Amino acid sequence: MMQIDARGMYYRDLNKMIKEAAWAGETEFILDNVNGQRYIGTGVDRKVNITINGVPGNDLAAFANGPVITVNANAQDAIGNTMNDGLVVVHGLAGDVLGYAMRGGRIYIKDDVGYRVGIHMKEYRRQVPVIIAGGRAGDFFGEYMAGGIMMLLGLNRKPGQPLAGDYLGTGMHGGVIYLRGEVAAYRLGKEVAVFALDDGDEKTLQKYLGEFCDCFGLDYNQVREEKFCKLVPVSHRPYGRLYAG
């Protein structure tokens, strides 16, 4: 196990230490006093565990391909940018543009997430990316989503508070978004519609939501007490009449 006091460290020095140790075979990292260092987990390229105590900087796990990262604080913008594989667990809230163009791996956020979460998420062959947010989300959740699985739980939602912002699933043309509770129709993008869950959905929920609940010590059945629904694109070509010859 490698424990690093990251206080005041420049991000390149910190990431270099992690990478070199990982390449030498180290698999357990604990980073204390992290504050704002960017790109943690980027370029590590193997299955290591990184525990971050403190607020990591932008682009946490950008292009990540394997590491399991646990953040014991809030996290900032652009987590899991173009992520390919691995797991990011944030015991707090996260910022905007989370999981941009993510193609694989899982990102679990305990609390709220910002704007444009899961934008351009896609799946390819056996890679199916997953984002689950335990809190509420800003506008454009699942924008341009082309594949993968997103869940928005609103566990901290107070009466009258919306689960998600506007333009939910706007431009979505693949994948599925699961919502715990209801969303007003006017908040939906024009490409998606709400459906009830089927047996396949139940399996998906058990698998990923189960794992999410384990990460944060939540009771799965209790989380499931509220009704879930799903959003899927209703047409693969919502822009049929857009162009003339």
Add this chain to the structure above:
Amino acid sequence: MSSLIPAEFFVRVDHQRCRRCKRCVMNCGFGALSFQDRVVADHKKCVACHRCATFCPEGAITIEKNPLAYKESGHWLPEYRKNIMKQAETGGMLLTGMGNDRPYFSYFDHMVLDACQVTNPSIDPLREPMELRTYLGSKPSALEFEEAPDGVRLKTQLAPQVKLDTPMVFGAMSYGSISLNAHRALARAAKEMGILMNTGEGGLHKDLYPFSDRIIVQVASGRFGVNQEYLNHGAVVEIKIGQGAKPGIGGHLPGEKVSQEVSETRMIPLGTDALSPAPHHDIYSIEDLAQLIYALKEATNWTRPVSVKIAAVHNVAAIASGIARAGADIIYIDGFRGGTGAAPTIIRDHVGIPIEMALAAVDDRLRKEGIRNRVSLICAGGIRHAGDMAKAIALGADAVAIGTAALIAMGCHVCQKCHTGNCSWGIATQRPELVRRLDPELAAEHLCNLIRAWSLELKEILGALGVNAVESLRGSRERLRGVGLSRVDLDILGIKPAGR
């Protein structure tokens, strides 16, 4: 004696393919085709309106320019020679329809728009919000608010505002100059697309009363069809001072076009000439204009914006400033490319200035005087596509008016013979057998399609510019650059050259 002037066009009929259905003969509004064992063309009557060619089921008809060679002269172009011959034969003024067709320099074609790269992001107009909504009407320079038990409230009472879902209106075209079916199509499309149609000066047919919240009712010098009921059926009342195609020139609807319906709509006897003098004889000066503006506000109980439509002439900036100060809520400026149902060619082609220059000068002047907010600016006169529209808005227009483009959407082929009343497309005619050809529903659908398509294109432009509301382009000349313009042109347009 028949004219010795050679035909402008030749109608070529492929007699091998022709199956003698005579559809072309029936379709020609100008009597250019007849049937004597086979289709025979009187080439001199052909105006190239394309009606026959469009409806020939065998595709057997083409229209060609008369290839007759003239001895080259850079100065005495064939058309000038032909016009002189025509006038020598008749002693009359040359008359024409549509807008100025001379190849004047186009400023629109020498301005280009900006787009975002890196430092600010462009916006996806299809997936993210993109707002084109526009309100026409006078705005105060500031708002006042007051505390109420449930929070802050607006205290200022705004002057009447009319909502446009997209910054376009249809240009003013009277019933008389165009057919009732054309008016019906314009009204339906305006309602459907949340924009406005404009009665022109020919009154409002009662069939269009259900569309009254989408209609600009015009009050021109002849006051045709103007009464309280008419004013009540408009969303905007417009005083027509001038028209881009014929600044300073009046109008004349010949008696033969004053059919029963036109007569009822204009409230003039059947078959009498309808004369619109150039000036309003209650407006000989700017204070008289103010008097009429406030008379119309009083008549409509201060519930409608009052617009003043003028042609773009040399001193347009000062004139517009005067109009704003005279109490107008909207100024509609028609550039020298603006169309007409009938105008002396010499006026159409040689009087007035380009709308780009007029608009730039007016917007600048109103800003320098600190009164730009007092009026909305509608600009018109040759808006051909969404690019022209976006450039006009960037120069400072609140909305553009489209006349010729709307006519083309309904079927017009711009043959410029509106004044003859023979429009084969059923648009610029009152002949019942021709009017019947224009299906108002289909024409309305085409108009809606055009408005939709241009709106989509405008949204794409705004998205590329990285703004999501049209008011952020309006007057934002920083987003325009000139290509191949002189320093003075750039100065007047208030834009930088490309590369700066």
Add this chain to the structure above:
Amino acid sequence: MQQEFERIPSGCAISGIMSTKGRRMNGEAIIRSIALMHERSNGLGGGFAAYGIYPDFKDHYAFHMIYHSEQSKMDAEAFLEENFIIDRSEPIPTRVTPGITDPPILWRYFLQIKPKRLIVFGRVDSPRAFVVNAVMTINNSIPGAFVASSGQNMGAFKGVGFPEDIGRFYRLDEYEAYIWTSHGRFPTNTPGWWGGAHPFCLLDWSVVHNGEISSYGINKRYLEMFGYCCELQTDTEVVAYLFDLLHRQQKVPLRLVCQALAPPFWKDIDMMDEAQRQMYTAIRQVYGPGMLNGPFSFVVASSRYMIGLNDRIKLRPMTCAVKDDLVFMASEESAIREISPDLDRVWTAKAGEPIIAELEEGAAV
């Protein structure tokens, strides 16, 4: 330089701290906060605004000046002497700092308006209008002279360099303020012009801004209609002027000023109740030319307020936090944690939703 106006786009980092009780803090914390976001700047601009720093001159207009030459200083001083009583004139204290090269002449004046000069204005807020006029005149007609700030009991400290170096250069550890805002600049061009750094100030307004205002062209022309001259190579100054126009001149409540600059979408306005709908419709109709479009987050401060605002579709980041009487706003949460690891509350700002921190009633500042 300001005569040959060309706008330089730039990206940035911003941070602000306010004690709502008016408790004054030295500049160490804000320097550490902005320094943490070093990666967001490129060394071509940094700056700070500080409120409450001149308690001994709190009723004077404190003019922080940037001069390119002795001549411009002489010209500006002639103008100032004509219009103001100069109670103090001194160089702004600086220290030699690595990374800060070729500073211009930095000078400050504590001014009172000559009563005789004020008579031309007949309005209640005439002293402030007088100062606005003076600032516009200096910036636009005295070559090489630029007013960095002109408010009471506040000042702007800015220049070319990384913000932490600028902070040390200006000896901000020696000042105490109850509001500090700061900016690290990432311009996409190298004007090397100290006046082009943030904050932008007019009277007590100061603005630090991240992003680019795509609607700048019309915002500028709109402000020109009201006599504001935008000649300072940046889109940020329009924000300061818009606050001055709408709030100081037109008395629009601050929250509504923010909502005029980043208004609700029509679809949201259409869903409001009648009174609200009327109000927001009118705001968009009347203040549409002032709407700020494009990506931005900014922190605006005045003597009583610190205000954070994001664009309508949240294209720039901003995190807010509260700890006791302190309110924080920054481009990144880590910039806040750096100076206050434990926070009572932390949240990310919403698109177009103003966050307004106000000085408590009776706070002695």
